[in-house]
Amino acid sequence: SHDLLQPLSAAKLFLSSLANMDLDEEPLVVTQRIESALNSVESILAALLDISKLDSGQASVELSTFPMNQVLAPLRDEFQPLARKKGLDLRVVGCDAVVKSDPSYLRRVLQNLIANAIRYTVSGKVLVGARRHGGDLRVEVWDTGPGIPEDKRETIFKEFQRLESAGHAGEGVGLGLAIVERACALLDHPLQMHSQVGAGTGFTVTLPRSCGPTRPEAAQTPEAAGEQAGAHVIALVIENDKDVRWAMATLLETWGVSVFDVRDQAEALALLREVGVAPDILLVDYQLDHGESRLDAIDALRAEFGKLPSALITANRSEELRRSCDTKGIGYLNKPIKPAELRQLVQALGSHPVPALRSGPGQDAAE
Numbered sequence: 001s002h003d004l005l006q007p008l009s010a011a012k013l014f015l016s017s018l019a020n021m022d023l024d025e026e027p028l029v030v031t032q033r034i035e036s037a038l039n040s041v042e043s044i045l046a047a048l049l050d051i052s053k054l055d056s057g058q059a060s061v062e063l064s065t066f067p068m069n070q071v072l073a074p075l076r077d078e079f080q081p082l083a084r085k086k087g088l089d090l091r092v093v094g095c096d097a098v099v100k101s102d103p104s105y106l107r108r109v110l111q112n113l114i115a116n117a118i119r120y121t122v123s124g125k126v127l128v129g130a131r132r133h134g135g136d137l138r139v140e141v142w143d144t145g146p147g148i149p150e151d152k153r154e155t156i157f158k159e160f161q162r163l164e165s166a167g168h169a170g171e172g173v174g175l176g177l178a179i180v181e182r183a184c185a186l187l188d189h190p191l192q193m194h195s196q197v198g199a200g201t202g203f204t205v206t207l208p209r210s211c212g213p214t215r216p217e218a219a220q221t222p223e224a225a226g227e228q229a230g231a232h233v234i235a236l237v238i239e240n241d242k243d244v245r246w247a248m249a250t251l252l253e254t255w256g257v258s259v260f261d262v263r264d265q266a267e268a269l270a271l272l273r274e275v276g277v278a279p280d281i282l283l284v285d286y287q288l289d290h291g292e293s294r295l296d297a298i299d300a301l302r303a304e305f306g307k308l309p310s311a312l313i314t315a316n317r318s319e320e321l322r323r324s325c326d327t328k329g330i331g332y333l334n335k336p337i338k339p340a341e342l343r344q345l346v347q348a349l350g351s352h353p354v355p356a357l358r359s360g361p362g363q364d365a366a367e
């Protein structure tokens with residue numbers, strides 16, 4: 001395999017010495033083009049070599065036990081600038097689970113999935129999260145992109161197969177998912193895909209959690225310690241005031257909570273259906289536009305997504321409202337919001353059992 005890559009790196013070296021030769025404008029531009037073309041060749045070759053190695057059975061996995069965050073946190077840092085540049089909201093939910101896998105293959109898998117999610121999503125969100133499921137951890141990458149048509153769901157995993165999608169020509173070669181599929185097979189991590197045209201796509205990689213000592217590296221830094229309050233909690237915030245909403249989301253995010261923030265019930269339902277992720281907690285402002293009771297919003301969301309731990313945030317201090325909250329098992333927080341109280345509330349709500357991902361109607365009946 002080195003035989004292929006070595007002449008290539010030699011070519012790149014020659015090229016860089018050429019670039020140092022004080023060239024005129026025109027040859028310089030050509031030099032840069034050649035360099036970028038060579039870089040593409042290099043990455044295609046590297047991907048092909050990966051695939052052939054994975055196919056030949058020569059690829060050796062080195063299983064080890066490590067905290068999931070060791071892989072997730074660098075990916076977040078790596079992709080955040082790209083997502084921001086595209087105006088996408090990238091959320092990578094921290095996770096303190098310890099897993100058993102090969103960190104470098106696992107990283108490659110997730111890196112390809114996240115790169116795709118960002119590349120093919122024009123607007124909206126990309127959510128990366130992990131959930132415990134029995135002895136496993138399900139790592140999910142969701143986007144609000146164009147979705148993948150039913151009849152293309154096998155094709156996309158084949159080498160050099162790309163879907164017609166305007167605006168992305170030349171951006172990829174169609175090897176990413178071929179690598180993902182093979183690497184998951186090699187690691188023995190089941191890979192699933194859910195997609196809805198026009199709504200988005202989600203990939204799930206299921207990997208075993210380690211039963212060994214938990215959180216070997218927990219809380220080495222103050223930030224990590226701070227994150228624990230809301231680590232791997234997804235909060236849905238319904239608040240009609242844009243500034244308050246923004247402030248709340250920002251505050252929650254500093255505690256490691258991932259936030260979906262929306263202005264009303266309709267937007268909340270639409271978003272959750274779109275991303276297919278049930279939040280762990282609901283924080284709902286009482287005083288919404290039309291003066292209707294926001295307990296309705298909570299009821300509606302619970303009907304569809306299971307009995308989500310919820311709280312009402314309100315300036316309304318009526319005893320009656322408070323009583324109906326108690327009856328329905330809904331938390332209650334007075335406005336103006338005090339950060340310490342909000343944090344306590346999130347902690348209390350977040351420690352409830354978490355409803356399953358993609359929970360559908362009726363799921364809470366079993367609760």
Ligand SMILES: Nc1ncnc2c1ncn2[C@@H]1O[C@H](COP(=O)(O)OP(=O)(O)OP(=O)(O)O)[C@@H](O)[C@H]1O
Pocket residue numbers: 112116117120121143145146147148156157161162163164165171172173174175176177178201
């Ligand atoms: N999250 C996604 N949403 C919509 N379409 C997707 C998504 N991920 C992949 N696809 C489709 O599947 C095709 C194959 O994806 P794959 O990652 O294998 O290749 P690529 O992204 O085109 O190129 P490469 O990953 O090699 O740079 C893509 O070209 C795209 O059409």
Ligand SMILES: [Mg+2]
Pocket residue numbers: 112115116172175176177
């Ligand atoms: Mg790709």
